[in-house]
Amino acid sequence: MAEWFDDEAFWRDLYPFMFTQERFEQASDEVEKIIKLTGVENGAALDLCCGPGRHTIQLASRGFTVTGVDKTGFLLQKAREHAAAACVDIDFIRQDMREYVRPAAYDLAVSMFTSFGYFAKKGEDIRVLSHLHKSLKPGGILVMEMQGKERLAREFQPIGGRELPDGRMLVEYRTIYDGWSRIHNKWILIDGEKARTFRLDITAYSGQELKDRLMAAGFSSIYLYGDLEGTEYGPTAKRLIAVARK
Numbered sequence: 707m708a709e710w711f712d713d714e715a716f717w718r719d720l721y722p723f724m725f726t727q728e729r730f731e732q733a734s735d736e737v738e739k740i741i742k743l744t745g746v747e748n749g750a751a752l753d754l755c756c757g758p759g760r761h762t763i764q765l766a767s768r769g770f771t772v773t774g775v776d777k778t779g780f781l782l783q784k785a786r787e788h789a790a791a792a793c794v795d796i797d798f799i800r801q802d803m804r805e806y807v808r809p810a811a812y813d814l815a816v817s818m819f820t821s822f823g824y825f826a827k828k829g830e831d832i833r834v835l836s837h838l839h840k841s842l843k844p845g846g847i848l849v850m851e852m853q854g855k856e857r858l859a860r861e862f863q864p865i866g867g868r869e870l871p872d873g874r875m876l877v878e879y880r881t882i883y884d885g886w887s888r889i890h891n892k893w894i895l896i897d898g899e900k901a902r903t904f905r906l907d908i909t910a911y912s913g914q915e916l917k918d919r920l921m922a923a924g925f926s927s928i929y930l931y932g933d934l935e936g937t938e939y940g941p942t943a944k945r946l947i948a949v950a951r952k
């Protein structure tokens with residue numbers, strides 16, 4: 707059975723909301739911060755679930771040899787167009803994150819903007835992390851950036867809505883299930899008289915849960931932060947960042 711993230715229409719319809727010009731602009735600053743946080747300044751980099759290539763292109767522009775992996779053809783096409791416009795050469799690969807592995811190939815791997823926790827089976831998330839571990843060179847570093855469960859719990863709202871920059875409305879219903887492990891999102895996209903419903907399920911990771919999964923995948927030195935500047939992962943953390951070394 708197809709899973710929610712296999713639906714190209716989901717990524718296509720929500721593209722103007724998820725990948726705004728502002729988010730594209732932020733990626734340059736985010737990559738600068740990743741370089742500073744990890745100390746990895748050059749070499750080979752993997753952007754797992756690269757989407758339209760926001761960080762892929764910024765890494766390549768700074769001289770990294772970059773591989774961008776994603777499953778969604780529509781987003782990879784966008785990434786290729788952006789890379790061509792930026793005159794950077796990137797190896798884009800269409801593959802499921804559970805399958806992609808290139809042993810001891812990378813100095814740096816990134817998983818940005820909550821591109822993790824999509825699978826119902828815990829083992830599949832660990833499989834992704836094990837492949838990332840395998841794909842790093844010894845001493846290589848993985849950076850993961852996502853919404854943390856601590857903030858989600860602090861600010862949880864079962865219903866929300868907003869007007870998108872292009873005038874459409876997005877109504878969101880959120881349900882927590884499986885003992886506060888998973889979140890079910892029902893998103894209704896309203897475009898004039900038409901409405902379309904998307905359903906997406908994501909595992910919400912606390913800092914400690916993410917650390918445990920990374921350890922289970924073989925990472926030894928793992929640090930958690932609340933932003934890419936390296937602020938402590940404390941009560942006011944906006945994001946959950948893990949920096950794990952092989």
Ligand SMILES: C[S@@+](CC[C@H](N)C(=O)[O-])C[C@H]1O[C@@H](n2cnc3c(N)ncnc32)[C@H](O)[C@@H]1O
Binds near residue numbers: 754778818820
């Ligand atoms: C929220 S987007 C983030 C994209 C990108 N990392 C960014 O920061 O702009 C999540 C991405 O994960 C990709 N994705 C979802 N499920 C996947 C899977 N099973 N294997 C590979 N990519 C997947 C989607 O196509 C999408 O590009």
